[in-house]
Amino acid sequence: MIYPDLDLEIPERLGRVHFVGIGGSGMSGIARMMHEAGVPVTGSDRSANYATEALEALGVPVAIGHDAANAGEADTLVVTGALWQDNPEYRAALDRGIPVLHRSQALAWLSRAGRVVSVAGAHGKTTSTGMIVTGLLGVGADPSFVNGGIIEALGTSSGTGADELFVIEADESDKSFLLYDTAVALITNVDPEHLDFYGSREAFMAAFVEFARGARELVVVSADDPGAREVIGALGADARLRTFGEAEGADVRLVDVDDSGPVRFAVETGGERFEAALSVYGRHNAVNAVGALAVLTGLGYEPGPALAAIADFGGTKRRFEFHAEVGGVRVYDDYAHHPTEVAALLDSARAVVGEGRLIAIHQPHLFSRTSTFHREFAEVLEAGADHTVVLEVDGAREDPVPGVTGALVSDDFADPARVAYIDDWQRAADYLAEFARPGDVMVTMSCGSVYRIIPQVVGALRGRFGTPDAGSQTSTEAVPGTGSQTSTEAR
16 A cells, blocks of 8 residues: 655646546546646556546546556656555656655645645545535535545536635545645544554544644534544634534534434524435434535535535435346445444445345455454444345455455354355355345445446346346446455545
């Protein structure tokens, strides 16, 4: 993995910029905005996807496969943190002595003249960023933005606006959220993770305190999350704060939540009450919406129109995204890759299951995360799903660790009948099709490559039920076995 050098002075003029790993959702958005700003941009990735194809349609040359020659004409190289250090384009740039920027530094360069709204937190960043952008557009603003996922209603993860506002999803995993000249900070929660980078919980918490103190205008913080409350306590009485959540005394308070379907709720703020209904599921999305509202009202927008605009948010890709229905079995995909996120996802999914069963397809992501949280994953999966299939670990940027496999999760189930560890994707798809019955809901979950198993699952379901799928959004692309190490996290 490549970490950003926080002390690196970012050049004012970048010249020709080459993106290594340009197909990632974050990288592709930054590359597109640089291209729109008139910066000569090229890129490469190891495989083509919708993002590389969209960039090529805009006139951005994209090479498939990595080779030192791809970056031969570049003046600046931009890399994703998920890149291996032996990447030939990265090594060639180091040999040539040209500036090498982490993607977060490229985003800091893009947003350098803006009034930056930075969204950080262990969970909910992408959705909260999407809600803020949707809300701002709905009240007549025209912000620039870079999100970690595609906002469904906009069909893109980034956009160049005419206003000074620049909304970004700020990544805490490697301290890169400290790079931005943040005016307004939103902290969704502070659930210690990425301890392989930080080394301790104390260092992780200190980074969030530093992030909050760096916000020039306002810090919006969860009143519900214990870690976020620690940050509030460390900021002192002089900090300009707005709190949100269900806690008594929150400045923007969530009340009367109904999550039996698409979530409905009310908000109390400034002595007034406002009702809202979202098109997405889950209590956690009501919390995300209230956090977004706290940001918009902190920017000066009236709560009623702002909340109505946020309610138009239609979700982001890979957040409980429907793919297909075959033989009465519905298949969804989600980015959840931490026990807290998995628990929230399963709770939301219950609202759509009805009389069927909820079947989780869990791909552990990162050897370090699996080693740290395998018991917690087992607990939330066993509590929230009727049955779970655990796949092999997607190591992404990490080297394999002896003894760390998906079996660590499955072995921690109290009831072995509720789980199956299957390390081959085709065998897993066949097992799922045989186990399924009409009315069931299947959900793949990971920020790794697990979404690529969906065509195999759908194919196996068709073979079992002998029926075409209803309303499928599934690509025919499939990755056999468990060999893929593609990860969208930090890309």
